[in-house]
Each structure stands twice: as structure tokens, then as C-alpha cells.
Amino acid sequence: MTALLEVDDLSVAYGAIEAVRSVSFVVEEGQIVCLIGANGAGKTTTLRTISGLLRPRAGDIRFDGKSIAKEPAHVILSRGVAHSPEGRRVFARMSVEENLLLGAYTRKDEAGVRTDMNRVYELFPVLGERKQQKAGLFSGGEQQMLAIGRAMMSKPRLLMLDEPSMGLSPIMTQLIFDTIKELQQQGTTILLVEQNALAALALSDRGYVVDLGQTTLEGPGHDLLADERVRAAYLGQ
């Protein structure tokens, strides 16, 4: 296996406040990797920095062997890194179809976009049934499906999902996690940020614990699940 994404001693600051101090992790091609940690640990900041929405203060991010730490967001996206942001952030007043088209904004191959759009509709039939409806009228879970589908529209090699289960019912959370597994089986590498550590670790090939802006623990998902410290701190056991 080759490393698709390598984050190396990353540090990010909002002005004087250092949100990420020293985060390092590796995502190998074809894996699901998750970052878990408490609120404010720096997980979302890490994802936003990888996708180019924030600039790192120090450290390096390499995608497919090349540094993307200094590239703008649109270049990173066209290299193959898609980001489904925290809180879903679908365009509420635009239709499902318009949302998906915006996901494919950097692509020029119209036929390919159509094909991928139909794939999204197959993956989430509820979206296909209501493609002309405004995204804001969908339930939270359906909006999460749309956010994932929209990110998939750029045909990414690496899909980064920020808190996909946030605010969803257990059934909907299960459905979203099943979909993530399915996307992995179809060949997409996935970097997952989750507070729902139990479900995320069970799904992941590898997990990293982020605490106060640093990666403190790492290991295969089921090993972390069994780790005493993780169980105490994040699983409430």
C-alpha cells in the first residue's frame, strides 16, 4: 500500500491562537482513516487546512507524494481531494441537482458529470426522486447524503468527511456509515472526522486520536477501540 495523504507535524493558527500544534498522520490508498477527539481538539481545522481553506503555519501536507500545503483550494480539489464540510453546508436554496453540479465545478467533462450524477442518485435514491427540490427542505440525514454526494461529484481520490453523523438519528447514522463503507469498496479513500468515536473506529482501518491540537495515539481501528485510554476518554467507559 502507498501513502495517499501524509500530514507531517502540521501546525495551524487563527491569529495568535494555535488550533493545531502538531498533527501527523498517514492515509493509505483504499483505507478509511478516522480522526477522533474531543470538541476543539483541532480535527476540523486539520481538514480545512488539507483542503486549502486555511493555511498551515508550519509542517507539510503531501498528497500522492507532492506537497499541497501551499496550493489554493481549487487546485487541491482538482488534484483529487474533496471535502464535505462540518455541518453539511449544502446550498439550502439551490436544488439537489444544482448542488451536485457545484460539486463538479472544477470538472469540464460534461458526460462524465452526468454519469457521476446518476451514480449519486443510485447511491442515494431519495436524492434522485427529488432532484429539483431545494436542499434546505430536506431532513438533516438527507442533507448529509447530499453533502457526501456533492463531494463525490468532483471524482475525488480522497474524500474527507467532517462529522457526517452530527445531529442524525441512530438509524440515519448507520445508513451514512454503511454508505461510507460502500464508497470505500468502490475505491475511494476516506478520511473521516467523528465525535461518534465508537462507530467511526469500528468502521476504520486506522484511527488517530487528536488531543489539544496534537495526535497522541494511533493504531488500527479495532485496537484503538480496545485501548483503555481511548475507552476512558472518548467512549465514556
Next chain:
Amino acid sequence: MSRFTGLIPLALVRPFNALGGLLLLVAAMLPWATFLLNDGPFPEKSTLQYFDAPFELTGFRWHLLVFGVVALVTTFVPLRGKDRVLRALGWGGLVIGLVCGYFIAENGGGFGAITAADGASAFGSVVAVLGGLLLILGSMAKPLDEIPEWPTSLFGLTGMAARLEAYAYLIVAFAGVLWLVTQTLTAGGIGGAAFPYAGPIFLAFLGFAGGLLGALHGIGLTRWVSHLSEKHRAFSIIVLLACAFLLPFPFTGAGSQYWMQVAAVIGVYAATAIGLNIVVGLAGLLDLGYVAFMGIGAFVAANLSGAVASQVGLDLPFPVAALIAAVIAGIFGAIVGSPTLRVRGDYLAIVTLAFGEIFTRAAQNNIGELTGGASAIPGVPQVTMFGTAFNEKITLFGAELPSGVLYYFMIVLVVGAIMAVFANLKNSRMGRAWIAIREDEDAARAMGIRTGKAKILAFLVGAMLAGLAGAIFVHKLGTASYDSFKFLESVTLLAAVILGGMGTIPGAVLGASLLFVLPEKLREFDDFRLFFFGLALVFIMRFRPQGLVPDRHRRAELAGETAEGKPIETEEEQAVLEHEERGHAGPSAPKEDRA
């Protein structure tokens, strides 16, 4: 569902409607003023003294007769959406009665003028108001019907036959629009000493036009026509252009120099408003100094036109000068737009406000000797093409068209072209990117949209259109003065865009027409006209915040309607919309999922 629903019992609906219609009918045939007003007889022979032909109705009295007859017929025939029709007719009758009644009473020095005085009686306006009120009350018994949907082809035709059928409807519909536009433009006459009642007659006409459109909307006709015209967009544009070209011909009644003047100025502002609509309506960047770009275009064109006062000493043909004006305005647009990369929302509005003010002050003080300062640049020559100056009369197809008509034709073409550009932009990749930026800038960036570039481009395109409009404006006017490009103009343009409906073309054109026609039409009321104007704005914002012709993205947000036009029912749906509004700032409150 209004809070008045259930105000009257169901059993009273039909009697109320019948009586209301009858009263409108009667009002049309009654005298309206008991005695001769100081400014001369009130129009349409409605003063008792001149009341010699109760059945020979014209003007507002004819309109009331039509409303009354239609209301009576509608009351007794089964018709889907009839309560909306009756309500609209009621409002129309009420407005006509109130406006004329108030004006006669105010000018005649008391209510005697509209009731009874000196042994004479003239109850026209009172009866009209009563009739209108009864019709409005009649619609309050139960929730209003759904607006009916009409099939695309009324005869179930398909293919070519259906297409031709739709074309026929569109021609009829646009002919109706042409008629309404002509009537609105000329309603009440020019004003001034020759037409002392221009103001009230115009307002009464607006009551008629509003009632008419409301009734047509109630039976689903306007929605059906707009659906047809969207389906056959190219044909609609051709017909619309043809109608616009027919406007100056003698048979429309608007073919005089004065109306051409008014129409051309409206056109200039409509073009500018469409440009502003790109910046504000599509990309969501609030620009409070937009008219400065129009001013830049105007001064550039004036300086290149060979005007004596120009310091440049070039005499370029109009198309070249206009193009240069547009490009220079565009460059300034990009310069002003570049701070948008760093500031958002209110802060951007302040930057643009400051720019507008800098421009006006610089022009006022003749900085760079390019604006003529307080003495302006007079004597900008008329546009001349093919040996004809654009302020001359011309003869076309045997009809003599008034002077100024060529400017009107030119501005119609320009507005048409700008509309086409806007429509294509809006449905393009770029347009989607602008809308995405307006909706959620961070999410737009995550989609790979280069938001900085897109925002500057919005400013650039908008400023170019304003610059082009300014070049036409200055040639038509003959003078380039800083006075024409003050803050108030920016505000009025912005109001036009918001009033008409953000992000839509017909909205911007309609908004510009209204905002620049109303002050012209309300001259009668002198100091009061700005008051009326403001009042109208407040009312529209209260009752139709999404604008007169809303954009489908905005409809959901502002009218409290979902995509299907149903009211938002659950708090959850509202929360979903609001959540998206809030943006990224705070931690998002988890919401229960319905599934």
C-alpha cells in the same frame, strides 16, 4: 391563510360579492364631484355640472364599469380561483374610489365635494369604496383557493400544433402587455398646467392595472403565460422586442416626444439595474456606490465625444466611445471589487459607499479637469449614425415617429442584449458559482470555486454594463454633470433591484421602470411624491418582500414558501433554512433527524 379568514360567515359571501360588484357598476354611472373644482372639472365628465352622459364611460369610470361587470359575472359562474379574482377587483375598485375621492375632497375643501353639497349630490367615490370593501370582505370567509394550473396546450395539442398554439397565446399576451405599458405610461397625461389631475388619474390607473393583474393572477393566467414564455424563450424575446419597437408608433398613444424621452431614460436605468443585479442579486455583494460606474462611463464618453468643454480633444464615433467608456468603468469596477477579497457584508457596503462618495466629490471638484466640476460638460453632441442625428424625427413604414425615438430604439436593443447576457450568465457555470458564493462563501470555496476571481468578475461585468448605460445617458441628455450620479441614485437603483426581485431580469426592468416612472408621474404631488414613493416601498417590502418578480432561489427564503409554493409548516424546515443562513461562525446545534 390570513388572520382575517372567517371574518364573515360563508352564507354572506355571495351577497357581499354581488352587492360589491353592483356598487362598482353603479359608482361608474354616478357623478363624482358635486361642484367644479378650482383646477377645472375632474376628468371623465365626472363633475355633476358636466354629467350629461352617464353611460358614455371613459377612463377610470370605464375601468370601474368593467370591474363591476366582471365581479358580478364571476360571482355567479363557477370559476376556479374566483375568490382571488373578486378580491383583486375589490382592491382595484377601492383604490380608484379612494384616490379620486380623496383628491376631489381635498381639492374641493371637504367631504361635501364627494357627497352632497348645496343641494347637489355626487356619491361616485363613496359608492366605489363601499363596493371595493364588500368585495374584499367577501374573500375573507374562507381560505383562498389554490391558484389553478393550466395545461400547456388548452386543446390537448402536441408537437408543432402545440407550439403554434403557444405562439398565438404569447403574441396575444405580449400585445396585452404592450397595451398595459402604453396605458401606464400615458395615464393621466404629462402633468403640469395642462393636465391638473395627472397624479390622481395615474394612481387610479395603477389601481385598475393592479386589480386587473391580480384577477388574471387569481385564475392562473399570469403563471400560465410566464410558464409558456419560459418554454418558448427565444420566441418570447422576439415578440417582446417587437412590442417594444411598436411602442413609439402613433397607434399606441405613447408615440410622442415626451413619452419617448421618459421611456429612454427608464431604459437607461433598467440597463444599469440589470448590471447591479449581477453584483447584488447574483453574487450577493452589496454595492452602495454603483451609480459611480455609470458616472465614469458618462464622463469618459463625454470627454471622447468632441464636446467643446472636453479636455481630451478626441471626437470618436459613438460606438467606439461607448465601448471605451464601458471598459474604463469595468476597470474601475475591478479596482473597487478587489477589496471584496478581504471584506464581507456590511464592510463591503461601506467600502462601496465610500467609493461612490469619492467619485461624486472628485467630479464635483473637477479633479483631473475631466468632469467640468460644477459647470459640468455641456454640449455633448447627439449620437449620429448613418447621417441621422438621434434626436431627429424619423419616418418608418409611412408613420412619422417623434424625435428621440432613435435613442429609445437604441436603448431597447441594448437592454435586450444585456438581458440576453444576464440570462446566459445566470444559467452558466459562472452564474452558479456566483449564486453559490451568495449562499455560502466557505462552502463555495470547498467546491473549488475561486471566490476572489468570481467576485471581481461580478464587479467588472456589472460596472461595464453601468458604464455603457452611462455613455448612452450622457449623449441623450447632452450634459455630463456630477449631479446625476449621486448617492440617492445608487439607493434608487438598489431599491429597483430589490423591489423588482433580486436575481431576475424582468424584476430589475420592472423595478427600474416603477422607480423612475413614479416620481415623474407623481409630479402633481410636489413635496409629497417622495413620501408616496417611500410609502409604496414600505408596503411592498411588508407584503411582498421577495420582490415583484421573485427569483426561485429567493422565493423560499423570503415568502416563507417551499419550492412547491406551500407555506413552511414545521419549525424544523425553518430551522434548516436558518441554519444555512448562519454560516460557519458558531457551533451548529445538533438537530434531531426525522428519519
